[in-house]
Amino acid sequence: MSTYDLIVIGAGAIGSAAAYHAARRGHSVLLLEQFEIDHQHGSSHGVSRIIRYAYDHPHYVRMSKVVYPMWRALEEDSGEQLMIASGGIDIGREHEPEIHNRVISLTAERIPFELLSTSEVLQRYPQFHLDHDQVALYQADTGVLRASHCVRAHVRLAEMRGAVVREKSHVEMISAAGDGVAVKANGEDYSAARLVLAAGGWANDLLGQVGLSLPLQVVRCQENYFAPEPAHEYEPGRFPAFIAHTQAEWGLPTYGIPSVDGSGLKVAWHGGARLGHPEESKSSPDAEVSDKARAWSKQYLPAADVALKSSRVCLYTMTPDEHFIIDRHPQNSQMVIGACCSGHAFKYSTLIGDIMVDLAMEGETSRDIDMFALSRFNVPV
Numbered sequence: 001m002s003t004y005d006l007i008v009i010g011a012g013a014i015g016s017a018a019a020y021h022a023a024r025r026g027h028s029v030l031l032l033e034q035f036e037i038d039h040q041h042g043s044s045h046g047v048s049r050i051i052r053y054a055y056d057h058p059h060y061v062r063m064s065k066v067v068y069p070m071w072r073a074l075e076e077d078s079g080e081q082l083m084i085a086s087g088g089i090d091i092g093r094e095h096e097p098e099i100h101n102r103v104i105s106l107t108a109e110r111i112p113f114e115l116l117s118t119s120e121v122l123q124r125y126p127q128f129h130l131d132h133d134q135v136a137l138y139q140a141d142t143g144v145l146r147a148s149h150c151v152r153a154h155v156r157l158a159e160m161r162g163a164v165v166r167e168k169s170h171v172e173m174i175s176a177a178g179d180g181v182a183v184k185a186n187g188e189d190y191s192a193a194r195l196v197l198a199a200g201g202w203a204n205d206l207l208g209q210v211g212l213s214l215p216l217q218v219v220r221c222q223e224n225y226f227a228p229e230p231a232h233e234y235e236p237g238r239f240p241a242f243i244a245h246t247q248a249e250w251g252l253p254t255y256g257i258p259s260v261d262g263s264g265l266k267v268a269w270h271g272g273a274r275l276g277h278p279e280e281s282k283s284s285p286d287a288e289v290s291d292k293a294r295a296w297s298k299q300y301l302p303a304a305d306v307a308l309k310s311s312r313v314c315l316y317t318m319t320p321d322e323h324f325i326i327d328r329h330p331q332n333s334q335m336v337i338g339a340c341c342s343g344h345a346f347k348y349s350t351l352i353g354d355i356m357v358d359l360a361m362e363g364e365t366s367r368d369i370d371m372f373a374l375s376r377f378n379v380p381v
């Protein structure tokens with residue numbers, strides 16, 4: 001049986017980051033992934049994710065202060081550009097909580113921002129045609145992470161530091177074994193001192209074996225890419241990442257990311273159909289969802305009312321309060337759980353991975369993670 005300091009289950013954004021940070025600290029690491037690295041069935045694959053300070057809760061603004069330098073350090077370590085500056089806007093109405101609370105949290109954390117009127121938006125970003133009573137909260141540091149590159153960089157750099165990476169290795173069993181853990185994947189037995197479980201929407205399949213059931217809801221989302229002309233007007237530098245808090249009219253918030261590496265402009269819904277299990281997610285995109293994204297663009301980004309270039313299905317794993325879960329198993333503290341997606345964890349993945357390694361290997365972390373404790377839910381153990 002092979003033995004390690006740490007076994008990480010799941011090579012999505014979170015697990016790949018945990019493997020990287022553990023290997024970097026000199027631990028022997030085994031990373032087990034049921035599909036290939038950077039596969040399309042989970043939450044972490046793709047061209048782009050938004051990174052931003054502009055949050056309605058100051059705790060996330062504080063986390064952003066920590067995570068931007070960590071991504072820059074990873075860029076240095078990997079020798080590739082992972083983060084692209086774009087600037088970002090939140091579209092909404094000034095008195096509504098989505099804008100008002102961002103103003104409060106950014107102000108409290110001394111992060112500069114501007115509130116732009118409809119006409120100021122039109123001047124700076126003529127691609128947008130907002131309603132007369134809408135404003136845009138502009139924050140210059142908002143950017144785009146090249147998602148698949150980030151995951152691959154974490155995995156590659158972990159391997160370079162000695163981590164063992166097993167793809168197509170489905171974990172069937174986890175259990176506590178004394179102070180350590182036993183894991184079975186594809187019929188092979190492994191053991192380790194500690195376990196990081198970063199299995200995204202599949203987390204409860206394994207947690208049930210160690211007496212835990214988390215209140216997670218898997219949601220099928222869809223990214224839609226359009227290619228408005230002229231193309232350069234929709235690239236970073238000319239076009240911001242945006243979140244439009246227009247859910248009162250459209251059912252869900254809309255977000256968009258400028259065209260990166262020739263992807264086309266992404267326009268997508270923050271949310272989607274609820275699923276019982278990730279396996280229920282059919283991989284083919286839904287035309288109704290992309291048609292609705294195009295209809296949204298017709299109203300607010302008229303030049304983006306063009307035929308769909310491509311679309312792709314992706315999963316969110318939501319907690320009831322949409323905050324992350326980063327904690328140790330209540331009875332088996334050698335197991336650390338990161339079930340934290342809720343549709344906004346990518347930007348923090350390199351930090352969350354590092355925190356999970358703190359918890360697993362040191363038993364504690366200096367980072368403030370009270371907000372992400374399991375105990376806030378009435379979890380049956």
Ligand SMILES: Cc1cc2nc3c(=O)[nH]c(=O)nc-3n(C[C@H](O)[C@H](O)[C@H](O)COP(=O)(O)OP(=O)(O)OC[C@H]3O[C@@H](n4cnc5c(N)ncnc54)[C@H](O)[C@@H]3O)c2cc1C
Binds near residue numbers: 011015342
């Ligand atoms: C369309 C979309 C847009 C998003 N936009 C943003 C954004 O702009 N900004 C942002 O910050 N966040 C964004 N997010 C959220 C972010 O991408 C996720 O929070 C993050 O990727 C979650 O990563 P994860 O590692 O927890 O999950 P996953 O990527 O799902 O990884 C879990 C991994 O565990 C593996 N696994 C599960 N069970 C087993 C098993 N038994 N054995 C072996 N392996 C197993 C899975 O195969 C998978 O690879 C977005 C998400 C989506 C889907």
